Amino acid sequence: MANNDNKLKAYVRYDGQKKIVPGSLILRQDKPTTGKFVEIMPVDLCCGTTNVCDSCVTLQGVGEYDEELGTYYYGFTLETRSSGANLTGTIHWTTSFSESFSLDADGNDYDFQYDFGDAIPHTVLLCVNNPSQIQDFELGFGPGETVSLNNAIALNGLDEWDSDDMNIYSLDLTGLSSMDELYHCCSVLTHINITGCTNLDDVDLIDNALTEASVDHVLISLDNYGLSNGILDLTGGTNAIPSVAGDAAILSLQGKGWMVFYNS
Amino acid sequence: MDGILQLLKFIIMSITKVTPEEQAIREAKDKRLSDFIKEGMTREEAKAALEASKSK
Numbered sequence: 664m665a666n667n668d669n670k671l672k673a674y675v676r677y678d679g680q681k682k683i684v685p686g687s688l689i690l691r692q693d694k695p696t697t698g699k700f701v702e703i704m705p706v707d708l709c710c711g712t713t714n715v716c717d718s719c720v721t722l723q724g725v726g727e728y729d730e731e732l733g734t735y736y737y738g739f740t741l742e743t744r745s746s747g748a749n750l751t752g753t754i755h756w757t758t759s760f761s762e763s764f765s766l767d768a769d770g771n772d773y774d775f776q777y778d779f780g781d782a783i784p785h786t787v788l789l790c791v792n793n794p795s796q797i798q799d800f801e802l803g804f805g806p807g808e809t810v811s812l813n814n815a816i817a818l819n820g821l822d823e824w825d826s827d828d829m830n831i832y833s834l835d836l837t838g839l840s841s842m843d844e845l846y847h848c849c850s851v852l853t854h855i856n857i858t859g860c861t862n863l864d865d866v867d868l869i870d871n872a873l874t875e876a877s878v879d880h881v882l883i884s885l886d887n888y889g890l891s892n893g894i895l896d897l898t899g900g901t902n903a904i905p906s907v908a909g910d911a912a913i914l915s916l917q918g919k920g921w922m923v924f925y926n927s
Numbered sequence: 928m929d930g931i932l933q934l935l936k937f938i939i940m941s942i943t944k945v946t947p948e949e950q951a952i953r954e955a956k957d958k959r960l961s962d963f964i965k966e967g968m969t970r971e972e973a974k975a976a977l978e979a980s981k982s983k
Contacts (some may be wrong), residue, residue: 697978704934756940761931764942772945772953804953846959865961894961 676702702784719790720817726779727807738776738805742798745770752791784810794819802826836860857884864893870900878903882912892920902926955980
């Protein structure tokens with residue numbers, strides 16, 4: 664959420680069900696006094712050292728209330744590969760609390776969970792030493808919600824990205840060249856960037872709010888990557904109808920054996 | 928003292944391995960239209976199968 668004027672901060676509005684109100688993102692110096700607005704991705708919340716930031720994906724997470732424990736948890740899941748080196752790294756839950764991990768390459772899911780103590784967005788840094796040992800990155804299985812993320816390329820090497828249902832407006836997956844499966848359904852997703860995701864052949868973006876430019880970008884990018892027999896679903900929600908250029912990419916993809924579903 | 932700190936740490940954060948049983952349940956719930964379509968179903972059949980898997 665960088666901007667040219669560091670005095671400005673980004674805010675989104677939450678409704679009564681603790682969901683972000685679509686289109687409510689604003690940049691202001693001060694929090695609006697009307698409505699429940701919370702700040703997202705403050706520019707000064709990074710880890711303080713450029714080196715760490717460059718090698719980590721930055722997640723903006725909101726905790727979910729656990730009635731049994733009486734507090735707000737946030738989490739996500741990593742599935743390791745079933746052979747090879749342990750998956751190692753460090754997670755910075757806050758600027759003062761971090762934990763290193765070493766997970767067996769046993770093909771299992773590992774849940775990462777933290778007690779934020781409240782329901783405002785917090786910045787989490789996930790720093791993985793060998794992301795090629797990630798089979799699947801699941802933002803949806805853990806408690807709470809991920810509302811934005813930066814520097815996804817720090818996870819280049821993973822196979823599968825799953826952020827279904829997360830309230831993310833803009834998803835920049837530039838450079839995740841090993842990823843072959845991308846799932847982000849049923850959300851407010853408006854913009855997506857898959858530049859350099861040259862291995863994608865299974866993409867599910869149904870029930871989002873993608874613009875025509877984003878729909879075209881997905882279609883044209885996948886066509887340009889030249890893979891065959893893939894599957895792409897852009898139906899539902901308010902995903903835009905492809906433009907003429909998008910239509911051309913659809914025909915080309917279908918000619919290469921792709922199954923393409925889209926709004927019309 | 929260290930024990931108390933460790934306990935506090937456990938309470939506020941955890942990295943836990945998901946049990947095979949839970950993982951199987953998750954995978955069943957996480958089944959996608961594309962998985963069914965790849966198995967040879969039509970889109971309508973896949974939608975019905977997906978709904979069935981989610982309601983398990």
